[in-house]
Amino acid sequence: MKINSNTLYIVLYFLMFITHFGIFQWLQKGHEAVFIRYYMFLTLLFVMVITVLSIMKRMYPTYIGFGFLGMVMVKMTGLFLVMNQLDLSSVPNYKLHFAVPYLVTLVLETLYAVKLIKDVDYEASPKDEKNQ
Numbered sequence: 001m002k003i004n005s006n007t008l009y010i011v012l013y014f015l016m017f018i019t020h021f022g023i024f025q026w027l028q029k030g031h032e033a034v035f036i037r038y039y040m041f042l043t044l045l046f047v048m049v050i051t052v053l054s055i056m057k058r059m060y061p062t063y064i065g066f067g068f069l070g071m072v073m074v075k076m077t078g079l080f081l082v083m084n085q086l087d088l089s090s091v092p093n094y095k096l097h098f099a100v101p102y103l104v105t106l107v108l109e110t111l112y113a114v115k116l117i118k119d120v121d122y123e124a125s126p127k128d129e130k131n132q
Contacts, residue, residue, distance in 0.1 A: 009112050016104050031091045045075045046105050061120040068113040
């Protein structure tokens with residue numbers, strides 16, 4: 001059974017969420033409401049980036065890298081705007097608990113963008129006797 005690449009990245013994201021939430025509960029830190037709201041917002045941003053990159057691959061395949069850079073900027077801006085409303089500083093070691101998931105999602109988005117760029121390059125490469 002072959003898994004779609006979009007599905008794989010989304011499954012990896014939710015696996016990270018479940019693991020982090022389990023560790024958070026095991027340590028009994030409390031602040032579940034802040035944690036859940038942060039992950040809901042991070043999930044929205046993650047799905048938005050994956051969706052926009054998929055649309056860009058179909059419409060403007062040569063500009064996927066620029067789209068990725070723009071979406072990272074939008075994601076960072078959105079996170080800074082919402083950060084104060086989430087009251088993240090009330091959580092002990094909040095930098096560890098909220099920077100690591102952001103960086104993991106950034107790595108997943110980067111891997112997805114690189115895969116899309118490689119797919120476009122492979123489709124655009126001329127077929128000759130060497131590259132068949």
